Amino acid sequence: MVHQTIKISSAKAAKASSKITAIVFAPSTRFARFASLRPAAALAILGLLAACSTPPPSSTAPGKTAPSLGEARSAEAEATPQRSRQVLLRERSRWVAADWSELPGWGEDRASELWPALLQGCARPAPGWAEVCAQARVETPQSDAEASLWLMQHLRPYRVESLEGEGQGLLTGYFEPQLEARRRPQGAFQVPVHAAPADLQQRRPYFTRQQIESEPQLRARLRKHELAFLDDPLDLLVLQIQGSGRLRISGPDGAEQWVRMAFAGHNDQPYQSVGKALIERGELRPGEASWPQIRDWLRRNPLRASEVLWSNPRYVFFREEPLGDPNKGPRGAQGVPLTPGRSVAVDRASIPYGTPLWLDSLDPMSLLPLRRLTMAQDTGSAITGAVRADYFWGWGREAEAQAGRMKNPLRLWALWPATEAGKTLY
Template identity: 60%
Template sequence: MTHQTIQTSSASAASASSTISHMPWILAPRRGRLAAGFAAAALAACSSVPLPPERPAPVEIVPPAPAVATPPAGIERSRSRWVAVDWSELPGWNEDRVAEVWPALRASCGRPAAGWAELCARAQLEPPADDGAARAWLARWLQPWRVESLDGQPEGLATGYFEPLVQATRQPRGEFRVPLYAPPSAAAMPRPGWTRQQLDTLPAAKAALRGREIAWVADPLDALLLQVQGSGRLLVDEADGSRRLVRLAFAGHNEQPYKSVGRWLVERGELTLETASWPAIRAWARRYPQRVQELLWANPRVVFFREEPLPDPTVGPRGAQGVPLLPGRSIAVDAASIPYGTPVWLDTTEPLSATPLRRLVMAQDTGSAIVGAVRADYFWGWGADAEAQAGRMKQPLRLWALWPRGVRPN
């Protein structure tokens, strides 16, 4: 999944990592991006008979880890430093429903990272019965490592992404006049390809895309949103009057640099770093419809798609690891900091409520704006709630990578 995040800079982000230079996904691009909320109910009971003496709360027994050599204190990767820590350092570790990550873990095991083959076989054969069993399994076989920048900074940036759902028509009609394209032939496009403005205005450039239309949408910002996220879902009105749900998958781009429309608005004083979000960009476009074309042309990159069937709407798009993303349990990372297929403990907050977001996720995707040691893009899923969360997410972050005991992180 190829996605992009609106790039800006801020003091907090800069201090977190020297390589972080962006805001939420609206400010930059992705490569290939619903979180499940849980509440606990309290049960109260009363009785007229004497209550038995209180019993101590059951203690969760974690099997001892296999006898292995003590891990080194720290290991340097090309963009991060991993520091071995105790499980007690992971905030909220005993509160997450960690068994929910198992489908994502098993999916990643279809393309295991180096050193994971034996443990992936165990994960396939030993699915946990509940969260306690999952925690015990993880504690037995994995070693937690705090992820830091090369200069020792443990804090970074969390943003969010999602899979848009957009209504479309198979033929242009009414307000549905904005095309989504399959890639042009190599012979028809120069290298690098024409810019967005050139594709809209030059006869030769327009001819290169003629006949490559997949569908038409009504709002040019919806088309941009699909391109920024790198994939999406279309609810298409077919020529025969039927309606079909399909997926658009990333199929390439015009080899032009990505320029953030959010940054463009901030630089012109139309928005501030604090207010820049996808809802704010849409609101600006409604106020100044005559300037929308100028806004779009500020980003010369155009993304092309291929259409895929979507027989099961509960399955997410494929990330850069080549496996389907699981809402609330998949993240995009800088693969030079954290390898694909690594379980990661995430410590951040939700964007709309600042509620702690501490959970086990899988590193399964990346993005051209996802650069840095402590950097994650959280996959919220699809639908209006996912868009609202992802479009505003720009939160402080800490990460811990979980790696097989006795295996040196590569």
């Protein structure tokens, strides 16, 4: 699944570097002894660890004023005066070894809920993960405390930073649209969803959104590639930005069929945010360009809708797939199904697919801390940078509302196999 993000200007992610370079390493085994503890005792130790730790600057709530980078490094040095910190370098990020006590809210998440996503990621493990994945398949934790302790036993946390040492980034959200459709044009259902045309790879870039939707000859050429029809051009744009969607297709006999539209390519035109276009035209104020507000503006201004939608020349094509298990998300760029609330899209040049991540951000609705375990399992053309993630909310209108409002500060910690520490990982 390759998606765009409506609120961020796009740039195609560069190919990830082929190795992580270890700069400094000082081994620590302080949590190995937890493996033999009972869950209740282990949970108590987790609480004691959080209570006794001196909270480092990295645990500052994203909504509050964060200390400067210099202050953060000074505080960390005071907290661990005898310890050198291992640093792993990637193409667009550096990972700095951390203590579990530095992860804000660690031990409070429903950690056992990560296991389905973790096992999905282990279907295509990153180099160095074979042993950990083999153990994860046979040692399923029976509680959140057991899951947290299992991760502490087998993995080591690293704070993700930019190459310049910046540890704060951005968290946005995405979702899988769930839409009504028809097989043939019928009533209001006149907006086609296209499969990739045969000449898509030969003509680069391909025709723009405006050309595809307005030029009669081109529309006629693409008619044989029509997969289904929607009743709203904005829904087509949403489907194309998210990169995948579920369609409930009703036939003339009243029978219904659920299918998935999966990403099959795009026209190689630049992605432009329609939210940004509305702000530049003075129709929305900065900070107002959420999906619900954009949808509301377009529906109040139907005669100007095409003009605004055409400001984004990017056009995405799809292939139809059986929906299969309705409780599973679409396949992400890692090639495994996404898990709502546990899968995120990342920049592969910063974080490899299959990496568990501890994220510290804010819930888009309540603005309370959002601190939880996730898996790096997807990417997107707008998801670039070291501390950058797109949070998969699931499918349907509620997921759309959550994703459309999410644009919050982010801190990330990558969890990597302890047995790989100190090596050139890959």
